Amino acid sequence: MRLTDDDIATAGELALGLLDKAEAAQARARMASEPDFAAEHAKWNDRMLAMEVIEEEAPSPALWTKIDAAISEKPSQDNYIGNVRVWQGLTAASFAIMLVLATMLWRQPEVTSAPQQPQILVAAIGAEDGRESVAANYNPQTGALQIIPISLETGKLYPELWIIPEDGIARSLGMIDPLKPALHSVPEEMRPHLHKGALFAITPEPAGGAPGGKATGPVIAKGAIDTI
Structure with a gap:
């Protein structure tokens, strides 16, 4: 059956x-x-x-320190990209729950004849208080990024997704749907920044995205990319 x-x-x-x-x-x-x-x-x-x-x-403490220091050196983003150390406390349980939902919604058929399945990167993007939570799946081979909102509220503003690699610079990946899963194609020039240890962040922004590519709202959720 x-x-x-x-x-x-x-x-x-x-x-x-x-x-x-x-x-x-x-x-x-x-x-x-x-x-x-x-x-x-x-x-x-x-x-x-x-x-x-x-x-x-898990990503090494040195990596978190480097990201934290790089972000802190940028006055224009101190209020919303912030200190990343407090976000390392996302539990394995919350990650597992999000992964269940992500896998249910993006379950790929098993292909026994294929010599090797592509390595999928995942992230549990959440708030420290647990109010906001989003699951992400990323296929580095195709650039396909699936975002699954579990609980995401931005009021009259709109959620924008950012990627923060080792250099600590937040780069926009565009606006995301707060209500339903959606598949995004990551631009070629952005794909090298999406790898294990890089950080996703979400901020509430005006319609159309943050002006000039600079976040204007506070970070409401963060999560490091990992492998499965």
């Missing part, structure tokens, strides 16, 4: 421990009678093991 997106989501939520007792019991009962569902649950368990490796390979 072919699994639906809801089935895949349930298997992932069971592996992450996100279901309540009744839902978890029902899902475990399905594992006993539905081999495809049990196999999907096993895949999610394997993904969780992979995340443990990601946590061990």
Whole structure:
């Protein structure tokens, strides 16, 4: 039996421990009678093991210090690109939840004949207080960047996405939809800046984007790029 997106989501939520007792019991009962569902649950368990490796390979403190210092040297952006150290506290659990949602919405078919699958970069872009959260998937080979807003509120302004590589300079990746997932094509000249350890940031800006490519609003969410 072919699994639906809801089935895949349930298997992932069971592996992450996100279901309540009744839902978890029902899902475990399905594992006993539905081999495809049990196999999907096993895949999610394997993904969780992979995340443990990601946590061990987090960006080095030296990289965060370099980004922080470079940003602090730019007076025009002190109020909104800010100190990055406080954003290193995004937990593995919040990252995992976002990755579940991202994978549900951008699940690629498995191709066993392909010699090697492209390495996908991911990021959990969030606020320290947890109010704003966005998941991102990026394919370096194609330049395809998918943004999945989970909770994103900018009032009468509009969210603009920025990339901050090692040089600490924030570069705009354009406006993003705060309500639904969307696929963006990253311009060729911007692609070298999207790599493991670089930082995504989101600021609320006027319609059409920040004037002159300089952020005018406070950073409401940040997250470092990592690999899966």
